[in-house]
Amino acid sequence: MDLHEGEVVLKEVRKHWFIMAIRIVGSFFAAILPPVVYYIGAGTFRFHAEGEISSLILLAYWIWLLIVWLSFFVWWTDYYLDAWHITNERIIDIEQIGLFHREINSVPFNRIQDITTEVSGVLETFLRFGDIHVQTAGERRTVIIKNADDPESVKKFIFNQMVEMNLVVSESSVGRDGVSGPSAK
Amino acid sequence: MYARANYFFMPYINILTGSGGLAVEYINRGVVWAFLLFVIIYTIFSAILLYHWRRFSMRAHAFGVAEMVYLTGSVVLFAGAIMTLLATMV
Numbered sequence: 714m715d716l717h718e719g720e721v722v723l724k725e726v727r728k729h730w731f732i733m734a735i736r737i738v739g740s741f742f743a744a745i746l747p748p749v750v751y752y753i754g755a756g757t758f759r760f761h762a763e764g765e766i767s768s769l770i771l772l773a774y775w776i777w778l779l780i781v782w783l784s785f786f787v788w789w790t791d792y793y794l795d796a797w798h799i800t801n802e803r804i805i806d807i808e809q810i811g812l813f814h815r816e817i818n819s820v821p822f823n824r825i826q827d828i829t830t831e832v833s834g835v836l837e838t839f840l841r842f843g844d845i846h847v848q849t850a851g852e853r854r855t856v857i858i859k860n861a862d863d864p865e866s867v868k869k870f871i872f873n874q875m876v877e878m879n880l881v882v883s884e885s886s887v888g889r890d891g892v893s894g895p896s897a898k
Numbered sequence: 899m900y901a902r903a904n905y906f907f908m909p910y911i912n913i914l915t916g917s918g919g920l921a922v923e924y925i926n927r928g929v930v931w932a933f934l935l936f937v938i939i940y941t942i943f944s945a946i947l948l949y950h951w952r953r954f955s956m957r958a959h960a961f962g963v964a965e966m967v968y969l970t971g972s973v974v975l976f977a978g979a980i981m982t983l984l985a986t987m988v
Binding site: 778782783789794812 | 929933936940943944947954961968971976979985
C-alpha cells in the first residue's frame with residue numbers, strides 16, 4: 714500500500730473479531746472431528762485398529778491437523794489483510810480473497826457521496842458489527858466492508874474527517890438529494 | 899552424529915530406493931512418497947503465506963507473532979507425523 718507524501722493512516726477498520734472467532738471454533742471442531750468419528754465408529758461397528766493400521770490412521774490424522782493448521786492461517790491472513798485504512802486524504806479499501814486475489818481501491822474523501830451502515834441480526838446488534846457502504850462518484854459506485862467492527866463509529870470518524878477537510882458542514886448534509894457531501898462545499 | 903542421522907533417515911532411503919523392506923505390507927513406498935509430496939505442497943503454501951505476511955504486513959507486530967506461532971505449530975505437527983511414520987517402519 715503506497716501512501717502519498719504527508720498522508721498518514723488515522724484508522725484501520727477490520728472485520729469484527731466474532732468473524733475470526735467463528736473460524737477458530739470451526740478449526741477446532743475440524744481438528745477434533747476425526748477422533749470423534751473414529752471412536753463413535755469403533756463403538757458402533759466394534760472395530761478396533763491395531764498395529765500398523767492404527768499407525769496409518771494416526772499418520773493421516775497428523776496430516777489432517779497440518780491441513781487444518783494451514784487453512785486456519787490462510788483464513789487469518791484473509792481476515793487481517795482485508796481492511797480499510799482511513800487516512801487524512803482517503804479511504805483505502807483492501808480486499809484480500811484467499812492467497813491469490815488482492816484488490817485495492819482508493820476513495821478520496823471528496824468523491825464520497827453517502828455513507829450508510831447496516832446492522833441486521835441479533836448477534837450483529839449486540840456485538841455491534843455490520844456492513845458499511847460508501848457511495849462514491851467514481852467508477853466503482855459503492856465500496857463495502859462487510860461485518861465491520863462498530864460501523865457507526867467508523868461512519869462518524871469518516872464524517873468528522875470530511876468536516877475537518879471542509880467537504881461537508883455536518884453529518885446531515887451528506888447524502889441529501891442533490892447536495893450530497895463533497896460537492897456541497 | 900553421522901550415525902544418528904543415518905539411523906534416522908535410513909528407513910526412508912531404503913523405502914524410496916527399494917533396497918529395504920518394511921515390516922508391514924500396508925506401508926509401502928507409496929505412503930512415503932505421498933508424505934513427501936504433502937511436505938512439498940505444504941512448504942510451497944507456507945512460503946506463499948509467509949511471503950504475504952512479509953509483503954503486506956506493514957511491519958505490524960501481529961504478523962511477527964503469527965509467523966512464530968505458525969512455524970512452531972507446523973514443526974510440532976510435522977514432528978508428530980514423522981515420528982508416527984518412523985514408528986511404523988521398525
